[in-house]
Amino acid sequence: MAGLFDYEFQLDEIKKHQPPLQKLNEIIDWELFRKPIEEALNKDDRKSNAGRKPYDKILMFKIVILQRYYNLSDEQTEFQIKDRLSFLDFLGLSIGDNVPDRNTIWLFKEELKEKDLSKKLFDTFTSKLISNGVVAKEGTLVDASFVKVPKQRNKRVDNADIKKGAIPLEFGKNKNKLSQKDCDARWVTKYKTKEFGYKDHVSVDQKTKVITSYTVTASSTHDSQAIKELINEDDTILYADSAYKSQEIEDYLKENNVKSKIINRAYRNKALTNNQHKLNHKHSKTRVRVEHIFGTLKTSLNNGLSLKSIGFERIKSITGLLNLTYNLLRYEQLVRLKNIPIMKS
Structure with missing residues (x-):
């Protein structure tokens, strides 16, 4: 059965061939980003001490940077963090630590979007x-x-409305359908x-x-x-x-x-x-x-x-x-x- 020594040995071997993302920890002061994140997302937003403690904002920020580096979905990100020692090391986590699930990652990105934090x-x-x-x-x-x-497959009448900047009537009647449609993107030929x-x-x-x-x-x-x-x-x-x-x-x-x-x-x-x-x-x-x-x-x-x-x-x-x-x-x-x-x- 593998023990702590085996884990540390594997980690040392990985670090010998670390990609640039791992090297960021050596030169980036991630705390630089804490103030703008916590000011925007209200660091004391928990109204009760009940339940699990929220994940650290810098941890979540590093997760979305990791996600962009590898262009991963939220589901893939959760799995890869749990599966790869190099991901855990970059995030400052160890085997057995709690890892944010896909929903937590999605919600954090939605908060970044709502506050224009990016x-x-x-x-x-x-x-x-x-x-x-x-x-x-x-x-x-x-x-x-x-x-x-992702490309949209719409009816011609719906595309005509979208080009005018309007939401198609059929989309407006069905919120679930509207949430799956991109009315802002445009086709272009190059x-x-x-x-x-x-x-x-x-x-x-x-x-x-x-x-x-x-x-x-x-x-x-x-x-x-x-x-x-x-x-x-x-x-x-x-x-x-x-x-x-x-x-x-x-x-x-x-x-x-x-x-x-x-x-x-x-x-x-x-x-x-x-x-x-x-x-x-x-x-x-x-x-x-x-x-x-x-x-x-x-x-x-x-x-x-x-x-x-x-x-x-x-x-x-x-x-x-x-x-x-x-x-x-x-x-x-x-x-x-x-x-x-x-x-x-």
Whole structure:
């Protein structure tokens, strides 16, 4: 029968080959997130001492980060925590400890959604990176990527109502049916492929590839429409692809003292000049770095931009957690590969 020594030996062996997520415990002060979580979720929300003590908020927060890293459902998350020593170790749990069940995990995520906490937690960590000089703000990249959600199979008349922003009459009469329908996501065609879902618009520090701000919209929203929500007051240079090229955006950047390095686009009967071609080539070398972020979200985070949830508010919250998870992992890379100093508490 295995004993404590066997458990500790197995754990030591796992740590020798630990993935980046496990390494986060060595460099992240998770208590940084306690104040915003407990302030929003009312740390003294128990009106009675009866019953089981609520799970620690930081434990629950680390569980949803774990969930985003592996793109797991609530049911899968509960099982994997119980099954994998590496998950227990990351969460600071031991074999035999109580583990939050799928319903508890779901309820915690709903609380995050209701309080728009994902954005607050993202901003908390990003502000820490900026104040510690990890993010230098020497240039900003903007772009957007699809966030896929389960496809909806509706009647044509229902789809017509949804496109108008209205809830179909049949859905309104049946609350159970309405809860299973996503009336916020939209179909869009790109590269001859139809996608259903939302968009994750991001602003990225060009030097460190840290996401500094983001916004979530339906997938039918044009990339350029989110630009004002992505520009921060301390941005000085903006790199973007030609989808963002318009006189309105150029004027907005000029008004905010941001130098435009947006890729020039050719128009009908107006080809690009040699100088514009040279500038495009030069700026593209920097702009392409933003594609690496989406590559990480799709591959390293287990197809993280394909979600199993529905509804705008829920997708917005989960996408915020996904962007935060990316930043946590990117910070670990910067410490490990670029010798960035570990931030003080």
